[in-house]
Amino acid sequence: MNLDIRADFEKHSTVSKMAGGEHKNHENNKQAEPADTGAAIGEGPEFEVLSRLMAENEELKDRALRLAAEMENLRRRTARDVQDARTYAVANFARDMLSVSDNLQRALNAVPADALESGELKSLVEGVEMTERSMLSALERHGVKKLAPEGERFDPNFHQAMFEVPDASVPSGTVVQVVQPGYSIGDRVLRPAMVGVSRGGPKVAADNGNAEPGPVDAQAEKDA
Numbered sequence: 529m530n531l532d533i534r535a536d537f538e539k540h541s542t543v544s545k546m547a548g549g550e551h552k553n554h555e556n557n558k559q560a561e562p563a564d565t566g567a568a569i570g571e572g573p574e575f576e577v578l579s580r581l582m583a584e585n586e587e588l589k590d591r592a593l594r595l596a597a598e599m600e601n602l603r604r605r606t607a608r609d610v611q612d613a614r615t616y617a618v619a620n621f622a623r624d625m626l627s628v629s630d631n632l633q634r635a636l637n638a639v640p641a642d643a644l645e646s647g648e649l650k651s652l653v654e655g656v657e658m659t660e661r662s663m664l665s666a667l668e669r670h671g672v673k674k675l676a677p678e679g680e681r682f683d684p685n686f687h688q689a690m691f692e693v694p695d696a697s698v699p700s701g702t703v704v705q706v707v708q709p710g711y712s713i714g715d716r717v718l719r720p721a722m723v724g725v726s727r728g729g730p731k732v733a734a735d736n737g738n739a740e741p742g743p744v745d746a747q748a749e750k751d752a
Contacts, residue, residue: 615671615714622672623718625663626711632660667711675710675721677703686710688720698726 636656643649664674675686682689682701693704703723710721 616716618670618672619713619716619718622667622670622711622713625667626719629660629663630708632656632663636660671713672718673712675712676706677710677721677723678706679703682723682725686712686717686720687723689725690722691724692727693724694728695726696728698729700727700729700731702726702729 636653639649639653644653668674677683677687680703681699682703687703687710690707695704698704702725703721704726705724706721707724708722711718
């Protein structure tokens with residue numbers, strides 16, 4: 529009898545402990561749930577803010593790169609414009625001075641040969657020649673170069689064909705006569721050289737993009 533009562537008591541104690549443990553675990557779970565829910569709620573806005581900041585950072589980086597590229601292009605363009613201004617600033621003035629040089633040369637050509645031989649105008653001619661040389665030297669110091677292409681291949685970028693000269697002994701397209709010298713400044717032409725070009729000789733393959741001389745400019749020939 530006592531053994532049965534003791535066994536029932538032990539069984540009842542075990543069941544009570546198990547029930548108490550389950551109740552305690554349930555309470556712990558209930559207390560932990562609000563904390564986990566709060567953490568999950570807190571991660572949402574923070575993640576959105578971080579994503580927005582990262583997107584703004586990428587946009588600002590792209591703008592900075594574009595601005596840097598534009599500034600570099602502007603710097604190069606400005607440097608090129610400054611260099612062109614330095615090189616070609618005297619272009620219009622030099623072009624006007626070429627007309628003065630041409631007039632000096634015409635004055636020298638108008639002096640009769642017998643007057644030169646007799647020495648009557650020798651001092652005057654020498655003075656005009658010195659003035660012309662001094663003017664051309666001053667222009668050359670500012671980048672103006674004279675074009676006297678006799679014997680060279682015709683280049684339409686620097687020469688203007690006035691007439692053609694039949695000559696089988698000279699390669700076709702060769703400058704055989706310079707009617708009026710040309711001038712250039714830098715890589716630009718102030719005035720093309722007016723030339724006579726050979727025709728009828730052996731053809732030479734085009735070199736450096738040079739083209740065969742085009743038709744003779746009748747108006748330019750008349751002006752010359």
